[in-house]
Amino acid sequence: MTTTTRSASEARLRSVLRQDAAACAAFGLLMTAGFALVDRLLGLGPAWSVPLGVYLLGCAAALALVAGYPALVRGQVIGVVANNAAAAAALAALPFTGLVDLTVLGTIVLLGGAALVALFAVLEGTGAKRLA
Template identity: 70%
Template sequence: MTATTTTAAAQARLRNVLLQDAAGCTAFGLLMTAGAPLVDRFLGLGTAWAVPFGVYLLGCAVAIALIAGYPVPVRGHVIGVVVNNVLAVAALAVVPFTDLVDLTGAGYAVMLGGAGLVAMFAVLETAGLRRLA
């Protein structure tokens, strides 16, 4: 396998991870916005929190999908995605243990599970960047 083939494969893997990240943001963002009353009832995340969070996620999905669409991933853009994910992990892991929201048991599970999922994307995207170097 040549260096060009290896680089192309690494770029394709990184784009795939980015697209999966964007798909997850889309799904969760739609749930938070369109399903805000259900989110409030089952997770305890009120509409005042769910809708802005969902809009943020939908914006992230668009940005990440655009970044994934570049023929050659732009290092600075992917670093921006990773930084955003790290900040999101911190928020998802900390907010449940504050008095800002009155989460149900399922709400705690979803928030902490979301933190784990976003952390996984941050790790995979960081590994993808390292393969490009």
């Protein structure tokens, strides 16, 4: 791989990592600060939404740190991919566990979130393969 191709590949991966961080931060803030709205619209009570929001805010910080390193570290990006794969599976399974009394909108949002997180995992995994 040429230096130019590698630079372009790293730039795309950084962009995806930053978009992932922004999405985590936005949803994390919604889940923590807007827990009453989340409970009413989604059926995801504060006992679920606040810890999920704190987790997402932590993910946002970690993603921003990984994306901001002068040279991307393949092992860190693989860690991001593993975290996203686990999170996508958990989000996809939660509506069907009976642990939470979700509204229809809540089920749609969690399944949509699972799809978005899985997409980030695929894009970041593809980028990680291109890192040395």
